[in-house]
Amino acid sequence: MTVQGSSTTPAPVIRKKITGHVGFSNIPNQVRRKSVKNGFQLTAMVVGESGLGKSTLINTLFNSTICVPRVPLHPAEERPTTVAIENIQADIEEKGIRLRLTVVDTPGFGDFVNNSASWDPILQTIEQRFEAYLAQEHSVRRSKIVDTRVHACIYFIQPTGHSLKQIDIEFMRRLHDKVNLIPVIAKADTMTEDEIADAKALITSDLAFHGIRIFQPPIYDDDDAESIAEAEALARAAPFAVVGAARAVRTPDGRAVRGRAYPWGVVEVDNPAHCDFGLLRAMLVRTHMEALRARTADVLYETWRTQRLLAMGVVQDPSVFEETSPVERMREERLMHEARLAKMEAAMKEVFREKIEIQEKKLKQSEVDLYARHKEMKDAMTKQWNQLKEKQRQLESGSPDARKKTFLS
Numbered sequence: 001m002t003v004q005g006s007s008t009t010p011a012p013v014i015r016k017k018i019t020g021h022v023g024f025s026n027i028p029n030q031v032r033r034k035s036v037k038n039g040f041q042l043t044a045m046v047v048g049e050s051g052l053g054k055s056t057l058i059n060t061l062f063n064s065t066i067c068v069p070r071v072p073l074h075p076a077e078e079r080p081t082t083v084a085i086e087n088i089q090a091d092i093e094e095k096g097i098r099l100r101l102t103v104v105d106t107p108g109f110g111d112f113v114n115n116s117a118s119w120d121p122i123l124q125t126i127e128q129r130f131e132a133y134l135a136q137e138h139s140v141r142r143s144k145i146v147d148t149r150v151h152a153c154i155y156f157i158q159p160t161g162h163s164l165k166q167i168d169i170e171f172m173r174r175l176h177d178k179v180n181l182i183p184v185i186a187k188a189d190t191m192t193e194d195e196i197a198d199a200k201a202l203i204t205s206d207l208a209f210h211g212i213r214i215f216q217p218p219i220y221d222d223d224d225a226e227s228i229a230e231a232e233a234l235a236r237a238a239p240f241a242v243v244g245a246a247r248a249v250r251t252p253d254g255r256a257v258r259g260r261a262y263p264w265g266v267v268e269v270d271n272p273a274h275c276d277f278g279l280l281r282a283m284l285v286r287t288h289m290e291a292l293r294a295r296t297a298d299v300l301y302e303t304w305r306t307q308r309l310l311a312m313g314v315v316q317d318p319s320v321f322e323e324t325s326p327v328e329r330m331r332e333e334r335l336m337h338e339a340r341l342a343k344m345e346a347a348m349k350e351v352f353r354e355k356i357e358i359q360e361k362k363l364k365q366s367e368v369d370l371y372a373r374h375k376e377m378k379d380a381m382t383k384q385w386n387q388l389k390e391k392q393r394q395l396e397s398g399s400p401d402a403r404k405k406t407f408l409s
Protein backbone atom coordinates (compact mmCIF):
# COMPACT_ATOMS: atom_id res chain seq x y z
CA MET A 1 0.00 0.00 0.00
CA THR A 2 1.48 3.37 -0.97
CA VAL A 3 0.36 6.68 0.45
CA GLN A 4 1.47 9.93 -1.12
CA GLY A 5 0.36 13.55 -1.53
CA SER A 6 -0.46 15.24 -4.81
CA SER A 7 -1.27 18.78 -5.86
CA THR A 8 -3.31 18.03 -8.99
CA THR A 9 -6.69 18.49 -7.26
CA PRO A 10 -7.77 21.41 -5.07
CA ALA A 11 -7.52 19.43 -1.80
CA PRO A 12 -4.57 17.10 -1.07
CA VAL A 13 -4.99 13.52 -2.25
CA ILE A 14 -3.97 10.45 -0.28
CA ARG A 15 -3.21 7.49 -2.60
CA LYS A 16 -3.53 3.82 -1.70
CA LYS A 17 -3.16 0.51 -3.56
CA ILE A 18 -5.55 -2.15 -2.35
CA THR A 19 -6.28 -5.77 -3.32
CA GLY A 20 -9.40 -6.85 -1.40
CA HIS A 21 -12.63 -8.31 -2.80
CA VAL A 22 -15.19 -5.63 -3.61
CA GLY A 23 -17.41 -7.08 -6.31
CA PHE A 24 -17.06 -4.67 -9.23
CA SER A 25 -15.42 -7.37 -11.37
CA ASN A 26 -18.81 -9.15 -11.47
CA ILE A 27 -20.46 -6.28 -13.32
CA PRO A 28 -23.23 -7.73 -15.43
CA ASN A 29 -24.80 -5.90 -18.37
CA GLN A 30 -23.39 -2.48 -17.46
CA VAL A 31 -19.94 -3.35 -18.78
CA ARG A 32 -18.36 -1.48 -21.61
CA ARG A 33 -15.40 -3.16 -23.23
CA LYS A 34 -13.31 0.02 -23.05
CA SER A 35 -13.96 0.38 -19.30
CA VAL A 36 -12.84 -3.17 -18.61
CA LYS A 37 -9.65 -2.58 -20.59
CA ASN A 38 -8.84 0.79 -19.07
CA GLY A 39 -10.29 0.18 -15.63
CA PHE A 40 -13.10 2.04 -13.90
CA GLN A 41 -13.05 5.38 -12.16
CA LEU A 42 -15.46 6.22 -9.42
CA THR A 43 -15.51 9.31 -7.23
CA ALA A 44 -17.77 9.00 -4.21
CA MET A 45 -18.33 11.72 -1.66
CA VAL A 46 -19.41 11.02 1.91
CA VAL A 47 -21.27 13.69 3.86
CA GLY A 48 -22.83 13.59 7.30
CA GLU A 49 -22.41 14.78 10.84
CA SER A 50 -19.35 13.64 12.81
CA GLY A 51 -19.41 10.12 14.17
CA LEU A 52 -22.24 8.78 11.97
CA GLY A 53 -19.96 6.05 10.64
CA LYS A 54 -18.80 7.49 7.30
CA SER A 55 -15.23 6.17 7.47
CA THR A 56 -16.41 2.78 8.73
CA LEU A 57 -18.97 2.43 5.93
CA ILE A 58 -16.45 3.30 3.21
CA ASN A 59 -13.99 0.78 4.64
CA THR A 60 -16.75 -1.83 4.83
CA LEU A 61 -17.91 -1.09 1.28
CA PHE A 62 -14.45 -1.50 -0.20
CA ASN A 63 -13.28 -4.13 2.27
CA SER A 64 -10.10 -2.17 3.01
CA THR A 65 -8.85 0.56 5.30
CA ILE A 66 -9.38 3.46 2.94
CA CYS A 67 -10.46 6.08 5.51
CA VAL A 68 -8.62 6.11 8.81
CA PRO A 69 -11.16 6.97 11.57
CA ARG A 70 -10.44 10.38 13.04
CA VAL A 71 -9.48 10.94 16.66
CA PRO A 72 -12.08 13.29 18.22
CA LEU A 73 -10.72 16.76 19.03
CA HIS A 74 -9.70 17.53 22.61
CA PRO A 75 -12.02 20.20 24.13
CA ALA A 76 -9.02 22.55 24.41
CA GLU A 77 -8.08 22.16 20.72
CA GLU A 78 -9.03 24.89 18.29
CA ARG A 79 -12.13 23.93 16.23
CA PRO A 80 -12.08 24.37 12.46
CA THR A 81 -14.45 27.04 11.18
CA THR A 82 -15.52 25.32 7.98
CA VAL A 83 -15.85 21.87 6.41
CA ALA A 84 -12.54 20.38 5.28
CA ILE A 85 -12.34 18.52 1.96
CA GLU A 86 -10.14 15.42 1.96
CA ASN A 87 -9.50 13.30 -1.14
CA ILE A 88 -8.43 9.71 -0.67
CA GLN A 89 -7.52 7.75 -3.79
CA ALA A 90 -7.38 3.96 -3.80
CA ASP A 91 -6.45 1.67 -6.68
CA ILE A 92 -8.41 -1.53 -6.25
CA GLU A 93 -7.68 -4.54 -8.47
CA GLU A 94 -9.97 -7.51 -8.75
CA LYS A 95 -9.71 -10.38 -11.23
CA GLY A 96 -7.43 -8.22 -13.37
CA ILE A 97 -9.88 -5.30 -13.54
CA ARG A 98 -8.83 -2.01 -12.01
CA LEU A 99 -11.01 0.47 -10.13
CA ARG A 100 -9.59 3.85 -9.31
CA LEU A 101 -11.71 4.96 -6.41
CA THR A 102 -11.61 8.48 -5.02
CA VAL A 103 -13.38 9.10 -1.75
CA VAL A 104 -14.08 12.75 -1.02
CA ASP A 105 -14.50 13.03 2.74
CA THR A 106 -16.03 16.14 4.30
CA PRO A 107 -15.12 16.22 8.01
CA GLY A 108 -16.78 18.91 10.08
CA PHE A 109 -20.17 18.86 8.31
CA GLY A 110 -22.95 20.09 10.62
CA ASP A 111 -20.53 21.24 13.33
CA PHE A 112 -21.04 24.97 12.81
CA VAL A 113 -23.53 27.56 14.01
CA ASN A 114 -23.56 29.03 10.52
CA ASN A 115 -24.63 26.06 8.42
CA SER A 116 -23.62 27.56 5.09
CA ALA A 117 -20.06 26.86 6.29
CA SER A 118 -21.13 23.21 6.02
CA TRP A 119 -22.45 23.07 2.47
CA ASP A 120 -20.61 25.89 0.64
CA PRO A 121 -17.21 24.11 0.52
CA ILE A 122 -18.92 20.89 -0.63
CA LEU A 123 -20.81 22.66 -3.41
CA GLN A 124 -17.60 24.46 -4.43
CA THR A 125 -15.72 21.15 -4.62
CA ILE A 126 -18.33 19.61 -6.92
CA GLU A 127 -18.34 22.68 -9.15
CA GLN A 128 -14.52 22.92 -9.18
CA ARG A 129 -14.45 19.34 -10.45
CA PHE A 130 -16.99 20.22 -13.17
CA GLU A 131 -14.87 23.25 -14.01
CA ALA A 132 -11.72 21.09 -14.28
CA TYR A 133 -13.57 18.70 -16.60
CA LEU A 134 -14.78 21.60 -18.76
CA ALA A 135 -11.21 22.90 -19.02
CA GLN A 136 -10.07 19.43 -20.14
CA GLU A 137 -12.83 19.32 -22.77
CA HIS A 138 -11.50 22.56 -24.17
CA SER A 139 -7.88 21.49 -24.09
CA VAL A 140 -6.03 20.20 -27.15
CA ARG A 141 -5.54 16.62 -25.82
CA ARG A 142 -9.21 15.71 -25.47
CA SER A 143 -8.55 11.97 -25.78
CA LYS A 144 -6.78 11.99 -22.41
CA ILE A 145 -9.66 13.42 -20.37
CA VAL A 146 -9.69 12.18 -16.77
CA ASP A 147 -13.13 12.12 -15.19
CA THR A 148 -12.71 13.50 -11.68
CA ARG A 149 -16.35 14.57 -11.34
CA VAL A 150 -18.19 13.37 -8.22
CA HIS A 151 -20.38 10.44 -9.32
CA ALA A 152 -22.20 9.80 -6.06
CA CYS A 153 -22.74 11.50 -2.73
CA ILE A 154 -23.65 9.21 0.15
CA TYR A 155 -25.50 11.39 2.63
CA PHE A 156 -25.71 10.06 6.20
CA ILE A 157 -28.95 10.66 8.11
CA GLN A 158 -28.99 10.31 11.90
CA PRO A 159 -30.80 7.18 13.12
CA THR A 160 -33.31 9.16 15.17
CA GLY A 161 -36.46 7.69 13.62
CA HIS A 162 -37.72 11.26 13.11
CA SER A 163 -38.17 13.26 9.91
CA LEU A 164 -35.24 14.93 8.22
CA LYS A 165 -33.51 17.74 10.08
CA GLN A 166 -33.33 21.24 8.61
CA ILE A 167 -29.64 20.79 7.75
CA ASP A 168 -30.42 17.54 5.85
CA ILE A 169 -33.11 19.27 3.79
CA GLU A 170 -31.04 22.40 3.13
CA PHE A 171 -28.00 20.37 2.08
CA MET A 172 -29.83 17.96 -0.20
CA ARG A 173 -31.89 20.77 -1.77
CA ARG A 174 -28.69 22.57 -2.74
CA LEU A 175 -26.90 19.47 -4.02
CA HIS A 176 -29.52 17.29 -5.75
CA ASP A 177 -29.06 18.83 -9.19
CA LYS A 178 -25.27 18.72 -8.97
CA VAL A 179 -24.61 15.17 -7.78
CA ASN A 180 -26.28 11.74 -7.55
CA LEU A 181 -27.61 11.82 -3.99
CA ILE A 182 -27.76 8.51 -2.13
CA PRO A 183 -29.21 9.16 1.33
CA VAL A 184 -28.60 6.43 3.92
CA ILE A 185 -29.88 5.95 7.46
CA ALA A 186 -26.66 5.57 9.47
CA LYS A 187 -26.07 3.00 12.22
CA ALA A 188 -29.30 1.17 11.47
CA ASP A 189 -28.38 -1.48 14.06
CA THR A 190 -29.45 1.04 16.72
CA MET A 191 -33.07 0.89 15.47
CA THR A 192 -35.71 -1.82 15.40
CA GLU A 193 -37.16 -3.08 12.13
CA ASP A 194 -40.38 -1.13 12.68
CA GLU A 195 -38.49 2.05 13.51
CA ILE A 196 -36.48 1.69 10.29
CA ALA A 197 -39.65 1.19 8.23
CA ASP A 198 -41.25 4.28 9.83
CA ALA A 199 -38.08 6.36 9.36
CA LYS A 200 -37.88 5.36 5.67
CA ALA A 201 -41.51 6.41 5.12
CA LEU A 202 -41.00 9.74 6.91
CA ILE A 203 -37.79 10.52 5.02
CA THR A 204 -39.30 9.53 1.66
CA SER A 205 -42.29 11.82 2.17
CA ASP A 206 -39.98 14.65 3.35
CA LEU A 207 -37.87 14.29 0.21
CA ALA A 208 -40.96 14.37 -1.99
CA PHE A 209 -42.41 17.37 -0.12
CA HIS A 210 -39.21 19.38 -0.58
CA GLY A 211 -38.79 18.31 -4.22
CA ILE A 212 -35.44 16.63 -3.53
CA ARG A 213 -34.45 14.16 -6.24
CA ILE A 214 -32.28 11.28 -5.09
CA PHE A 215 -30.55 8.80 -7.41
CA GLN A 216 -33.12 6.40 -8.89
CA PRO A 217 -31.77 3.33 -10.70
CA PRO A 218 -32.89 3.86 -14.30
CA ILE A 219 -34.98 1.30 -16.19
CA TYR A 220 -34.40 1.10 -19.95
CA ASP A 221 -36.71 -0.35 -22.59
CA ASP A 222 -34.29 -3.14 -23.45
CA ASP A 223 -33.59 -4.15 -19.80
CA ASP A 224 -34.21 -7.80 -18.98
CA ALA A 225 -36.61 -8.87 -16.21
CA GLU A 226 -33.75 -9.41 -13.74
CA SER A 227 -32.35 -5.90 -14.22
CA ILE A 228 -35.82 -4.38 -13.89
CA ALA A 229 -36.49 -6.34 -10.66
CA GLU A 230 -33.09 -5.25 -9.32
CA ALA A 231 -33.73 -1.57 -10.08
CA GLU A 232 -37.21 -1.74 -8.55
CA ALA A 233 -35.92 -3.42 -5.39
CA LEU A 234 -33.28 -0.71 -5.01
CA ALA A 235 -35.84 2.05 -5.50
CA ARG A 236 -38.18 0.47 -2.92
CA ALA A 237 -35.42 0.10 -0.32
CA ALA A 238 -34.24 3.73 -0.45
CA PRO A 239 -33.12 5.39 1.75
CA PHE A 240 -30.87 2.44 2.61
CA ALA A 241 -30.57 1.56 6.29
CA VAL A 242 -26.90 0.70 6.63
CA VAL A 243 -24.57 -0.79 9.19
CA GLY A 244 -20.80 -0.51 8.96
CA ALA A 245 -18.27 -2.83 10.56
CA ALA A 246 -14.91 -3.46 9.06
CA ARG A 247 -13.95 -6.22 11.52
CA ALA A 248 -15.16 -9.80 11.67
CA VAL A 249 -17.07 -11.13 14.68
CA ARG A 250 -18.31 -14.63 15.60
CA THR A 251 -22.00 -15.41 15.37
CA PRO A 252 -23.55 -17.65 18.09
CA ASP A 253 -23.45 -20.51 15.55
CA GLY A 254 -19.70 -20.01 15.08
CA ARG A 255 -19.55 -18.23 11.68
CA ALA A 256 -17.03 -15.40 11.22
CA VAL A 257 -18.94 -12.46 9.69
CA ARG A 258 -18.50 -8.72 9.29
CA GLY A 259 -20.89 -7.32 11.84
CA ARG A 260 -21.54 -5.76 15.20
CA ALA A 261 -21.85 -7.99 18.24
CA TYR A 262 -24.45 -7.31 20.92
CA PRO A 263 -25.39 -9.30 24.04
CA TRP A 264 -28.55 -10.40 22.20
CA GLY A 265 -26.81 -11.41 18.98
CA VAL A 266 -24.86 -10.21 15.96
CA VAL A 267 -26.02 -7.70 13.33
CA GLU A 268 -24.49 -8.98 10.12
CA VAL A 269 -23.47 -6.29 7.68
CA ASP A 270 -23.71 -8.50 4.58
CA ASN A 271 -26.97 -10.19 5.58
CA PRO A 272 -29.88 -8.63 3.60
CA ALA A 273 -32.27 -9.65 6.39
CA HIS A 274 -30.32 -7.45 8.84
CA CYS A 275 -29.69 -4.25 6.85
CA ASP A 276 -29.50 -2.70 3.36
CA PHE A 277 -25.70 -2.58 3.21
CA GLY A 278 -25.62 -5.28 0.49
CA LEU A 279 -28.06 -3.30 -1.67
CA LEU A 280 -25.99 -0.14 -1.37
CA ARG A 281 -22.79 -1.96 -2.23
CA ALA A 282 -24.35 -3.77 -5.18
CA MET A 283 -25.78 -0.53 -6.56
CA LEU A 284 -22.58 1.44 -6.12
CA VAL A 285 -19.97 -0.99 -7.42
CA ARG A 286 -21.77 -3.74 -9.32
CA THR A 287 -25.10 -2.98 -10.93
CA HIS A 288 -25.26 0.80 -11.24
CA MET A 289 -21.74 2.23 -11.26
CA GLU A 290 -22.08 2.92 -14.96
CA ALA A 291 -25.54 4.48 -14.47
CA LEU A 292 -24.15 6.80 -11.78
CA ARG A 293 -21.36 7.87 -14.11
CA ALA A 294 -23.74 8.28 -17.04
CA ARG A 295 -26.22 10.44 -15.11
CA THR A 296 -23.33 12.56 -13.81
CA ALA A 297 -22.05 13.09 -17.35
CA ASP A 298 -25.26 13.36 -19.35
CA VAL A 299 -27.62 15.10 -16.94
CA LEU A 300 -25.89 16.76 -13.98
CA TYR A 301 -22.73 17.96 -15.72
CA GLU A 302 -24.49 18.91 -18.94
CA THR A 303 -27.05 21.01 -17.03
CA TRP A 304 -24.25 22.74 -15.13
CA ARG A 305 -22.21 23.19 -18.33
CA THR A 306 -25.12 24.71 -20.22
CA GLN A 307 -25.78 27.17 -17.40
CA ARG A 308 -22.07 27.95 -17.14
CA LEU A 309 -21.75 28.62 -20.87
CA LEU A 310 -25.02 30.58 -20.95
CA ALA A 311 -23.63 32.83 -18.23
CA MET A 312 -20.72 33.51 -20.62
CA GLY A 313 -23.04 34.21 -23.53
CA VAL A 314 -22.72 30.84 -25.32
CA VAL A 315 -26.06 29.40 -26.47
CA GLN A 316 -25.97 25.67 -27.17
CA ASP A 317 -28.20 23.55 -29.33
CA PRO A 318 -29.74 21.27 -26.66
CA SER A 319 -29.94 18.35 -29.10
CA VAL A 320 -26.17 18.40 -29.57
CA PHE A 321 -24.38 17.50 -26.37
CA GLU A 322 -21.61 15.35 -27.77
CA GLU A 323 -20.24 16.99 -30.87
CA THR A 324 -19.85 20.73 -31.14
CA SER A 325 -18.69 22.25 -34.43
CA PRO A 326 -15.06 23.44 -34.56
CA VAL A 327 -16.23 27.03 -35.06
CA GLU A 328 -18.56 26.81 -32.07
CA ARG A 329 -15.84 25.13 -30.00
CA MET A 330 -13.40 27.93 -30.89
CA ARG A 331 -16.02 30.48 -29.89
CA GLU A 332 -16.52 28.66 -26.55
CA GLU A 333 -12.75 28.54 -26.06
CA ARG A 334 -12.40 32.23 -26.80
CA LEU A 335 -15.20 33.07 -24.36
CA MET A 336 -13.69 30.78 -21.73
CA HIS A 337 -10.32 32.47 -22.28
CA GLU A 338 -11.89 35.92 -22.00
CA ALA A 339 -13.76 34.86 -18.85
CA ARG A 340 -10.48 33.61 -17.35
CA LEU A 341 -8.73 36.87 -18.31
CA ALA A 342 -11.57 38.91 -16.80
CA LYS A 343 -11.31 36.86 -13.60
CA MET A 344 -7.53 37.40 -13.48
CA GLU A 345 -7.97 41.11 -14.14
CA ALA A 346 -10.55 41.40 -11.36
CA ALA A 347 -8.20 39.54 -9.00
CA MET A 348 -5.29 41.82 -9.94
CA LYS A 349 -7.46 44.91 -9.48
CA GLU A 350 -8.45 43.65 -6.06
CA VAL A 351 -4.79 43.12 -5.07
CA PHE A 352 -3.93 46.57 -6.40
CA ARG A 353 -6.84 48.13 -4.47
CA GLU A 354 -5.72 46.39 -1.27
CA LYS A 355 -2.13 47.61 -1.77
CA ILE A 356 -3.30 51.20 -2.31
CA GLU A 357 -5.46 50.95 0.79
CA ILE A 358 -2.46 49.79 2.84
CA GLN A 359 -0.26 52.62 1.44
CA GLU A 360 -2.98 55.18 2.17
CA LYS A 361 -3.26 53.92 5.74
CA LYS A 362 0.54 54.15 6.12
CA LEU A 363 0.58 57.71 4.72
CA LYS A 364 -2.22 58.77 7.04
CA GLN A 365 -0.33 57.31 9.97
CA SER A 366 2.89 59.14 8.94
CA GLU A 367 0.93 62.37 8.64
CA VAL A 368 -0.45 61.94 12.16
CA ASP A 369 3.05 61.12 13.47
CA LEU A 370 4.54 64.14 11.70
CA TYR A 371 1.86 66.43 13.05
CA ALA A 372 2.41 65.11 16.59
CA ARG A 373 6.20 65.61 16.25
CA HIS A 374 5.73 69.09 14.84
CA LYS A 375 3.42 70.01 17.73
CA GLU A 376 5.86 68.58 20.25
CA MET A 377 8.75 70.60 18.79
CA LYS A 378 6.62 73.76 18.58
CA ASP A 379 5.58 73.37 22.24
CA ALA A 380 9.21 72.84 23.30
CA MET A 381 10.36 75.91 21.36
CA THR A 382 7.51 78.05 22.69
CA LYS A 383 8.49 76.99 26.21
CA GLN A 384 12.15 77.83 25.53
CA TRP A 385 11.11 81.18 23.99
CA ASN A 386 9.03 82.04 27.07
CA GLN A 387 11.90 81.12 29.37
CA LEU A 388 14.32 83.37 27.44
CA LYS A 389 11.77 86.18 27.45
CA GLU A 390 11.46 85.85 31.22
CA LYS A 391 15.25 85.93 31.61
CA GLN A 392 15.43 89.08 29.44
CA ARG A 393 12.76 90.77 31.51
CA GLN A 394 14.59 89.92 34.73
CA LEU A 395 17.89 91.18 33.29
CA GLU A 396 16.39 94.44 32.20
CA SER A 397 14.46 95.16 35.37
CA GLY A 398 16.58 93.77 38.26
CA SER A 399 19.47 95.21 40.43
CA PRO A 400 23.11 94.60 39.25
CA ASP A 401 23.40 91.66 41.70
CA ALA A 402 20.12 90.14 40.56
CA ARG A 403 21.20 90.70 36.92
CA LYS A 404 24.46 88.86 37.58
CA LYS A 405 22.53 85.95 39.18
CA THR A 406 20.05 85.78 36.33
CA PHE A 407 22.86 85.90 33.78
CA LEU A 408 24.67 83.00 35.43
CA SER A 409 21.53 80.89 35.86
Ligand code: GTP
Nearest residue numbers: 049050051052053054055056069070187242243244
Ligand atom coordinates in the same frame (compact mmCIF):
# COMPACT_ATOMS: atom_id res chain seq x y z
P1 GTP B 1 -15.92 11.60 11.68
O1 GTP B 1 -14.66 11.17 10.98
O2 GTP B 1 -15.67 12.20 13.02
O3 GTP B 1 -16.79 12.46 10.82
O4 GTP B 1 -16.73 10.24 11.99
P2 GTP B 1 -17.31 9.20 10.96
O5 GTP B 1 -18.65 9.63 10.50
O6 GTP B 1 -16.32 8.86 9.91
O7 GTP B 1 -17.55 7.94 11.93
P3 GTP B 1 -16.61 6.69 12.16
O8 GTP B 1 -16.64 5.75 11.00
O9 GTP B 1 -15.28 7.16 12.64
O10 GTP B 1 -17.41 5.98 13.36
C1 GTP B 1 -17.65 6.62 14.58
C2 GTP B 1 -18.01 5.56 15.62
O11 GTP B 1 -19.23 4.91 15.26
C3 GTP B 1 -16.97 4.45 15.74
O12 GTP B 1 -16.89 4.07 17.10
C4 GTP B 1 -17.55 3.31 14.92
O13 GTP B 1 -17.15 2.02 15.39
C5 GTP B 1 -19.04 3.50 15.16
N1 GTP B 1 -19.84 3.01 14.05
C6 GTP B 1 -19.57 3.11 12.73
N2 GTP B 1 -20.55 2.56 12.01
C7 GTP B 1 -21.46 2.08 12.88
C8 GTP B 1 -22.70 1.38 12.74
O14 GTP B 1 -23.18 1.11 11.64
N3 GTP B 1 -23.37 1.07 13.90
C9 GTP B 1 -22.88 1.40 15.13
N4 GTP B 1 -23.61 1.04 16.18
N5 GTP B 1 -21.73 2.04 15.28
C10 GTP B 1 -21.02 2.38 14.19
